[in-house]
Amino acid sequence: MAKHEVDKDLIRTLAALMDETGLSEIEIENDDDRLRLVRATAAAAPVAVAPIAPIAMAAAAAPAPAGDADLSKHPGALLSPIVGTAYHAASPDAAPFVAIGDRVSAGQTVLVIEAMKTFNEIPSPSSGVVSQILFDNATPVEYGDVLMIIE
């Protein structure tokens, strides 16, 4: 299918219809075109198995952005190996280690994470091109957060 031939408005219309009707899947075939939309809803998740979601919990726990969950499984994902504050550059005056589109080699420092007054240089796990930088400069990161995509 050639790029951008897809009818975005149709998809939006159908998505709205799914919302309205509570459907979780619509598939349309017309001549040689076939379009199938699926939305995995909370309801679709096996309810029994779903852990209790206490009122307070829902409020307290910031839900992980849906995108992150996918990105963490991306083959080029660089996951934070430690907790701390992540920086794009070695110092406020310095240039960022990398920018989007840069080609990096395995082992090359691509960011630093400060923890306990120590700046830990974080190396790229592989050679490739930086396609996404997923943290803001000087912000806290947790263990396992997706920091960059290098592919």
Added chain:
Amino acid sequence: MAKHEVDKDLIRTLAALMDETGLSEIEIENDDDRLRLVRATAAAAPVAVAPIAPIAMAAAAAPAPAGDADLSKHPGALLSPIVGTAYHAASPDAAPFVAIGDRVSAGQTVLVIEAMKTFNEIPSPSSGVVSQILFDNATPVEYGDVLMIIE
């Protein structure tokens, strides 16, 4: 796929039908058109809905015999209208009101239930033949217990 060729009303109609019938999937094929709707329902999830079966409860509550459950829905079932002690006969010396195979008419006394020193005559709800007697003489019965089948 041509823009807006999709029949939104058809989707709404089918979705309503799914609601009404409890279906989780509808697929329609018509010449070259094919439309498929799916709704993942909570009902589809199995375990969650099953009520807790506390350990102690399982032990404490005498499980109703599977047979009884069916019999209570039998069109000829005579259900106990009160709590008490049920008797086959009016007195220890008397003959039983009815025996299996007897033909009884509606309103005819078929057993007595003693409660608070009073013997309550229990009439047959319909005319027919006594096919089963489901209580032992001089034993306690609860409200709703199946006492006889008259068909």
Added chain:
Amino acid sequence: MFEKVLIANRGEIALRLHRACREMGIKTVAVHSTADSDAMHVRLADESVCIGPPPAMDSYLNMPAILAAAEITGAEGIHPGYGFLSENADFAHIVTEHGYTFIGPTEQHIRTMGDKIEAKKMVRDLGIPVVPGSDGEVTDPEEAVALAEDIGYPLLIKAASGGGGRGMKLVRQASEFADALAAARRESKAAFNDDAVYIERYLEQPRHIEIQVIGDGTGKVVHLGERDCSLQRNNQKVLEEAPSPALNDAVRQKIGQTVVDALSQIKYTSLGTVEFLYEDGEFYFIEMNTRLQVEHPVTEAITGIDLVREQIRIAAGAPLSFSQEDISFHGHAIECRINAEHPTTFVPSPGQVGDFHAPGGLGVRVDSGLYAGYRIPPNYDSLIAKLVVHGTTRNDCLMRLSRALEEFVIGGIDVNIPLHADVIQQQSFIDGDYHIHWLEEFLGHHK
């Protein structure tokens, strides 16, 4: 002691009674309607008997069925819980006549206290303060003026033959009295062809404060302090606490002693609650409940006494296991009544419970027959759980209550947990500064 007790009730109180019996080594018989076959206490009881269809009239209020169940199971005692047959003197009578023990007060005490006019007369004679007013109709204006001076202001002039507010006058000062009286008599005459009126002290923002007592029938009666139940909606208690933020220890001991002195004279047996309106340091008798109360756990929390256990002991003929000197109050307790209803519209919400997770930890008690997947029948009361929290101080108690409400999960139905969470954050409530109209005013402003 009883070998076997029949629990003639349902819901959380039936479970409460089952637990008390279980802890005393007494076997339990749960009687239930067809709507309650899956109830937790039915499943936990040693025996269960289905006594009728869902309507309470045919099951929980069906005396012959309950007695027949006692008969076929060989129960010795019958505990009526609260509501249903608990304050039915005829039931107490028939239970006793059939040779079972009614776990509650004597038939006579239930009967007397059930007649509001008789009860008021009796307790006044026993020394319990009642709302001051004329003894009956007042026909002579001069007499009325003199009486009004005695009663004090503000007061209400009410038509003796009246109703619906007609002929009723609120008088705030002595100077207004003569005119108001004349007007009330005129209106009363016009409306009811009777110009007789009566006079009563008017309480503007009273608190509802009740004294818990227990007696063993020998004349020994002990009070267990008060509960403040001023947080009400449609005359239904919503949240109760003890001690009351409005009483100090001297006042508590004084009203407690007054009640004890009165009920000792009639040799009161079993649990009882004397309910008062309280305003400006004065108590005014409303009624006496001759039964276990929904909110008894707050008293249990601050006294450490298991009221149901003690009630059963006394019914079995044992003397009170403590004296007034043994009673002391520790910390502060609050009970939230958790109802299956919408937290702002109050529309009842029976149906199937989804997730259920009760709060735990120090100082938190939950009394509830709910479990995940349980179906709440539409036939009965909406009270589905009681959350009772105890803390060293009222403030500690409020903080703990707040975190317990946060943890409480009841899915699938509407519950009034958000209402409780909201109420306990209000400054007036935090200050203990509320009265019987407060909640309705708060809800009114909230709309």
Added chain:
Amino acid sequence: MFEKVLIANRGEIALRLHRACREMGIKTVAVHSTADSDAMHVRLADESVCIGPPPAMDSYLNMPAILAAAEITGAEGIHPGYGFLSENADFAHIVTEHGYTFIGPTEQHIRTMGDKIEAKKMVRDLGIPVVPGSDGEVTDPEEAVALAEDIGYPLLIKAASGGGGRGMKLVRQASEFADALAAARRESKAAFNDDAVYIERYLEQPRHIEIQVIGDGTGKVVHLGERDCSLQRNNQKVLEEAPSPALNDAVRQKIGQTVVDALSQIKYTSLGTVEFLYEDGEFYFIEMNTRLQVEHPVTEAITGIDLVREQIRIAAGAPLSFSQEDISFHGHAIECRINAEHPTTFVPSPGQVGDFHAPGGLGVRVDSGLYAGYRIPPNYDSLIAKLVVHGTTRNDCLMRLSRALEEFVIGGIDVNIPLHADVIQQQSFIDGDYHIHWLEEFLGHHK
């Protein structure tokens, strides 16, 4: 008081700490491994930070990660709970050095009590009774005979260079001593080429009794009575109770005062537990735990004191809010440790919890992070819940415990609830007549 506290632990104790903070108006930071993202305390905490992969070494024992989490969240205090880093003096040091408050004793006290030989010396010097024995090796037979007289029988002669029981002799009477000593020296010489032996009193069926203390660092130390933790399997406590069925009030006050006097001298800060073996009326020091204990709720139940709250207050610099005279003991409490393990084979049983329903009602407390559908990770301890029951008397407590165990539902995994239900029905346990070997003997006979 702290604005924000980081909880450096997991499971039920992390939830316990969260609750205490919440009730004090302190914000909470839950740090957790990737295995615990769905844990209840993580979901309830104000903030949560994932600090590492499932192995404790890389997460809950990872000091830099925990400090980094404190750094990015701005926590002021760090509570280590029990286990993990709670008795790690280096952690207390580094936490303090980085400007955070370690919610626990001083680094120095943790270090000293962590060294068993040093600890024994120190507490003996402070007046706490230890197991009597020779100070070290004994080489001279005459000296040994004299020492044995002082120490008393039964006693053990042990090879100074020994291990694995070789060269060890149990001597029950003085008349056997000379021969036993000669034999022990011979064996020791043969086995280790060293005939030096040492002598220690032998305890046959001791109880494990521990004294709970709390100090505020000014020298003011208060004891909160004892806990009897004699019910053990593989040196793991299974069930704890207070008061101990073996102590009377005079003995309690005496050992309590001894411990208080000792720890006042070193100005002990925070919670601590001094563990003893107890036999024939005598206490023998085992070790001191410089942390919050798993079984702290039984003490909370009988004293009415929130130990975690008090510990946090003291860490924040507040003085103790009570004195020894304010402490009194009410009723009896028992804690059952509910483990995810088979009740007879003791095989651990991690996995997904099916139904979960905690017992409720009067006198019942459950501390647990479990909920229906929660997946218990296989990486950590099998303790999943603590059932703590309080009653007026030990017998009431046992009856209540029995009914609470009946009500407790944990589906999907194996739990040791049936073991507890079994143990509390044994006559020896009912009589309070058990010691540290009792449970293993009971399980042995049971096979």
